[in-house]
Amino acid sequence: MRNILSPPKVMTFSATDPTGGAGLQADILTLASMYCHPISITTAITVQDTKGVESVVPLDAQLLKQQAMTVLNDVSVSVFKLGLLGSLENIKTVSNILTSYPDIPVVIDPILTSGRGDILMNEEMKEAMIRLLFPKATLITPNSIEVRKLVCNGNE
Numbered sequence: 001m002r003n004i005l006s007p008p009k010v011m012t013f014s015a016t017d018p019t020g021g022a023g024l025q026a027d028i029l030t031l032a033s034m035y036c037h038p039i040s041i042t043t044a045i046t047v048q049d050t051k052g053v054e055s056v057v058p059l060d061a062q063l064l065k066q067q068a069m070t071v072l073n074d075v076s077v078s079v080f081k082l083g084l085l086g087s088l089e090n091i092k093t094v095s096n097i098l099t100s101y102p103d104i105p106v107v108i109d110p111i112l113t114s115g116r117g118d119i120l121m122n123e124e125m126k127e128a129m130i131r132l133l134f135p136k137a138t139l140i141t142p143n144s145i146e147v148r149k150l151v152c153n154g155n156e
Contacts, residue, residue, distance in 0.1 A: 007037045009075055011068065013094055014083030014111075015044035015056060022115070023083060031081075041067045043088030043094075049080065052116040058086030061093040068097050080104055082133065084111040088125050095132035105138040112146050126150070 010031050017023035024040045031038040038050060043064055047054040071077075085091050098106055110129060112121045121129070132149065134140060142150060 007035050008078035009037045009039055010079045010081055011041060011071065011077045012081040012083065013041045013043050013064070013068070013085060013088055014081075015046050016042060017046055017048060019048065019050050021050065023059045027081060027083065036078075039075065041071075043090050044084060046084075048114070050118055053114045053120065056084070056086055057118060058090055061087070061089035064090055065093050065097065068094075072097075072101070077101070077104055079107060081109070084120055085111050085125075085129075088128055091125060091128045091132060095136070098133070098136045102136075106133075106136050108133055108137045108140045110140065110142050110146055110150065112142075112149050123140040 012024065012027040012031065013017075014024045014027055017025050020026065020029070022044060023046065028038045028040060032101050041064065042059055044058040046056050080101070082094060085094055098104075108129075110126075112126065113119055126149075
C-alpha cells in the first residue's frame with residue numbers, strides 16, 4: 001500500500017521533444033505540477049522545433065522493455081501513461097508489459113500527428129494501438145482530430 005504522503009508514481013512511455021512542448025518533457029512537467037512522481041520511459045527520439053517534426057527515431061523495443069522492467073522490478077507504479085510509442089514493435093512491447101500489470105490504470109494519449117499535422121503513426125501502428133492497447137485503457141484522451149481519425153478513418 002502506498003504511503004499517503006508519498007506522491008503517486010506515474011510511468012509515462014513517450015518520445016522526447018527537445019522543445020519541451022510535448023512528449024516526455026511535457027509529461028514530466030505536467031505530472032510534477034500535479035504532485036506526481038514521473039517515471040519516464042523513452043520510446044523514440046524526435047528531431048523537431050516549434051514549427052514541426054523533422055524525424056522520429058524509435059528506440060529498439062528491447063531497450064524500451066529493459067527501461068520499463070528495470071524500474072517496475074524496483075518501484076511500485078500507480079498509473080501508466082502512454083504517448084507516442086514510435087513503432088509497431090514498441091506498441092506490441094508496451095502491450096505485453098501492460099498485460100503483466102492488469103491492476104494498474106492506463107491512460108492513453110493516442111498521438112497520431114503533431115500539432116502542425118506531421119504524421120507520427122502509420123495505419124498499421126494505429127490498428128495495433130486500437131487492437132492491443134485500447135482494451136487495456138482506463139482512459140483515452142484523443143483530441144477532436146484524433147477522434148475522427150480513430151473512429152471515422154478521418155472522414156467526417
